[in-house]
Amino acid sequence: MPAGGAVIGHGIEHNKNNQRVEPLTRSPDVYGWLSWDRPAASLTTRCISLSNGRFGHPEQHRAISAREAACLQTFPKTYRFFGSLESRARQIGNAVPPKMAQAIGHSILRQASGS
Incomplete structure (x- = not known):
């Protein structure tokens, strides 16, 4: 699958008449890969798992690492x-x-100081 691609509805079943059976939940399983040139999806607590969201590495067949996820969240590398x-x-x-x-904090401080 190319970078930025996704598979939606993974695990959807069909009945004996080959008619699609909707999942019991309203949100189908979704997984996919990040893209180098597009914003990343919101990270979740399972952001290092390939099967729990669009957290696939853009070039390698693996989920992003914890460090890569932290960089996406703008944590310093240290x-x-x-x-x-x-x-x-x-x-x-x-x-x-x-x-x-930081941006939210600066905005609050600007509003509080009246500037």
Whole structure:
């Protein structure tokens, strides 16, 4: 699959008459690959899993690493996460991106100071 591609509806079943059977949930499984030249999808706590979102590496047949996910979230390359791999992915996926938090903070300060 090319970078930025996606497979939607993975796991959809068909009945004995070969008619499509809709999943019980409203959101079908979606997985795909990031693209070098397009914004990344929102990261989740399972952002290092190929089967839990559009978190495939744009060129390699693998999910993005925790460090790659952290870079997408704008964490500095020197920022250290602690815990198991699952715990680190959860910290990254649940985080407000640092550069976004900084922009929001600056906006609040500008509004508070009246400038």
